[in-house]
Amino acid sequence: MTSNDNILAVEDLGVHFGSGDGLVKAVDEVSFTVRRGETVALVGESGSGKSISALSLTKLAPRAARYAGGRILFEGRDMLALSDAELRRIRGSRISYIFQEPMASLNPVFTIQWQIEEAIRLHQRGVDRKREVARLLGLVHLPERLARAYPHEMSGGQLQRCMIAMALACSPDLLVADEPTTALDVTVQREILNLLAELGRNVGLSILMITHNFGIVADLADRVYVMQKGRIVEEGETRQVLYDPRAEYTRQLMAAVPRLHPRTEEEQ
Amino acid sequence: METEKGQSLWGDAWRRLKKNRLAMACLGMVVFFTLLALYGEGVHQYWKWKDATPPFQLADLGKAYTAPGLHHWMGTDGLGRDVMSRLVQGARIAYKVGIVTSLIAIPIGVFFGCIAGYFGGRTDDFVVWLYSTFASMPGLLFILAIAMLVGKGLLGIYLGIGLTTWVGLCRLVRGEVIKHKEQTYVQAAKALGLGPARIIFLHILPNIMHVVIVTFTLRFPAAVGTEVFMSFLGIGVQDEPSWGLMINNARMRLWQGMWWEMTFVTLAVFLLVLAFNLLGDALRDALDPRLND
Numbered sequence: 001m002t003s004n005d006n007i008l009a010v011e012d013l014g015v016h017f018g019s020g021d022g023l024v025k026a027v028d029e030v031s032f033t034v035r036r037g038e039t040v041a042l043v044g045e046s047g048s049g050k051s052i053s054a055l056s057l058t059k060l061a062p063r064a065a066r067y068a069g070g071r072i073l074f075e076g077r078d079m080l081a082l083s084d085a086e087l088r089r090i091r092g093s094r095i096s097y098i099f100q101e102p103m104a105s106l107n108p109v110f111t112i113q114w115q116i117e118e119a120i121r122l123h124q125r126g127v128d129r130k131r132e133v134a135r136l137l138g139l140v141h142l143p144e145r146l147a148r149a150y151p152h153e154m155s156g157g158q159l160q161r162c163m164i165a166m167a168l169a170c171s172p173d174l175l176v177a178d179e180p181t182t183a184l185d186v187t188v189q190r191e192i193l194n195l196l197a198e199l200g201r202n203v204g205l206s207i208l209m210i211t212h213n214f215g216i217v218a219d220l221a222d223r224v225y226v227m228q229k230g231r232i233v234e235e236g237e238t239r240q241v242l243y244d245p246r247a248e249y250t251r252q253l254m255a256a257v258p259r260l261h262p263r264t265e266e267e268q
Numbered sequence: 269m270e271t272e273k274g275q276s277l278w279g280d281a282w283r284r285l286k287k288n289r290l291a292m293a294c295l296g297m298v299v300f301f302t303l304l305a306l307y308g309e310g311v312h313q314y315w316k317w318k319d320a321t322p323p324f325q326l327a328d329l330g331k332a333y334t335a336p337g338l339h340h341w342m343g344t345d346g347l348g349r350d351v352m353s354r355l356v357q358g359a360r361i362a363y364k365v366g367i368v369t370s371l372i373a374i375p376i377g378v379f380f381g382c383i384a385g386y387f388g389g390r391t392d393d394f395v396v397w398l399y400s401t402f403a404s405m406p407g408l409l410f411i412l413a414i415a416m417l418v419g420k421g422l423l424g425i426y427l428g429i430g431l432t433t434w435v436g437l438c439r440l441v442r443g444e445v446i447k448h449k450e451q452t453y454v455q456a457a458k459a460l461g462l463g464p465a466r467i468i469f470l471h472i473l474p475n476i477m478h479v480v481i482v483t484f485t486l487r488f489p490a491a492v493g494t495e496v497f498m499s500f501l502g503i504g505v506q507d508e509p510s511w512g513l514m515i516n517n518a519r520m521r522l523w524q525g526m527w528w529e530m531t532f533v534t535l536a537v538f539l540l541v542l543a544f545n546l547l548g549d550a551l552r553d554a555l556d557p558r559l560n561d
Contacts, residue, residue: 060458063388091461099459104452109474119460166460 008034014068028230039207044227093123096167100179102159106151113147119169136165157188284554291550297543308360324353343528354509365495366488372430381441444476478555485548489541
């Protein structure tokens with residue numbers, strides 16, 4: 001494939017916190033790409049810099065963060081060079097996010113209807129918002145009557161579906177899913193992952209999946225980047241990384257996935 | 269789990285409030301005073317329209333210091349004016365002061381609190397400096413200075429109280445916004461591409477509205493009290509029957525046994541302040557989502 005297929009290309013990105021002796025390189029010369037329609041996983045433990053990398057794509061990293069170098073090319077444009085207003089036009093309409101904790105990601109005082117409409121209102125004019133909300137709820141397999149519900153009346157899985165509906169409201173090109181299933185029950189995790197896989201296939205969405213769980217990677221991702229301490233330590237096709245991990249750290253991460261059956265000698 | 273009909277946070281709060289008998293009694297009292305004040309305004313406007321001196325301002329020295337009885341339920345004052353109708357007019361003034369000062373103080377406090385909390389940095393430094401400066405001056409002295417500056421009368425009271433009592437609310441709102449801006453729903457709103465103004469006032473503010481409402485119910489009686497005090501000192505309301513003026517007048521003959529004016533006016537102030545304070549407390553509990561039962 002040529003680089004023209006890349007919808008996103010991050011080149012030598014550095015995101016730093018603090019300065020002098022207290023300098024922390026949360027993201028240190030990280031490069032990765034996402035192709036059109038592809039699902040890419042960014043794997044690493046807490047604090048490895050994977051979430052900061054994801055948030056940095058539209059400059060959403062915490063205020064204390066400093067973008068210390070590199071480029072983030074989204075459809076050929078360097079996101080780091082864009083103005084706030086230009087970034088706001090891209091957020092939510094071209095690049096959408098879903099977050100780890102669906103219970104905290106929705107505004108507690110508004111109905112689902114209002115919140116999904118808010119996502120539409122901002123980037124699209126002249127659409128029938130009521131019908132659009134119904135369509136989006138259908139897309140994520142939620143009953144239409146839930147539109148009138150408030151977040152505290154719904155379960156975590158339902159809320160994450162709502163978040164996905166909001167993220168899809170303006171048919172984005174790239175969906176960044178930051179640990180989308182970590183806060184959910186195991187059975188619900190499965191449903192959400194299936195939904196994401198289905199959307200990736202049907203809508204032709206590119207997905208950047210941030211996770212610490214190799215179980216998710218195996219199911220969903222076409223390619224994997226493994227991050228440790230702000231650097232990428234391994235990258236490759238999912239199959240190849242899963243069956244033949246080169247970095248010691250990747251092996252450790254994979255061994256950390258809990259299993260139902262006890263390990264045999266051979267596996268260890 | 270799922271419910272058919274959405275139950276809003278406000279609906280929940282109302283349900284909790286209804287269960288609190290004391291709070292409902294206070295709400296009744298507040299409604300009663302509100303109606304009284306509206307009636308007073310009606311009477312006031314009527315006499316203004318007729319271009320005549322209203323009876324509650326008309327001196328009739330022959331009837332001075334009539335004890336409470338059939339004709340004057342709460343007696344008359346030193347100029348023979350009916351205490352009860354003056355009391356109603358006093359409620360009108362008290363409400364005006366409570367509402368107008370709130371309309372000045374609450375928007376200032378909310379606005380500065382929001383931008384300080386959300387933007388932090390220099391903006392925050394400036395706002396904190398500003399309210400610290402206001403807070404470091406003795407409140408009453410400051411109010412007196414403003415009242416002197418714009419002249420005696422209601423305008424002085426409005427500005428004096430309005431411009432000095434936003435500090436507490438500002439501090440509260442700032443703290444709440446700082447707490448809320450770190451929450452994921454704000455992050456999610458940013459990720460949707462919303463601008464700061466929309467996030468602050470449409471997404472965060474409704475979540476901290478309970479702070480504003482509780483503050484309103486608590487500062488309302490405080491403003492009324494301050495007005496009474498200023499009028500008592502003679503720099504407040506001039507020729508309208510404010511409760512403060514009435515207390516000041518009643519004090520003259522109290523020692524001769526003319527107890528009624530003093531008693532009824534202080535009782536009215538007491539009941540209004542108590543009702544608002546207790547209602548404010550109950551609202552604070554009812555609106556706190558953490559106490560969800």
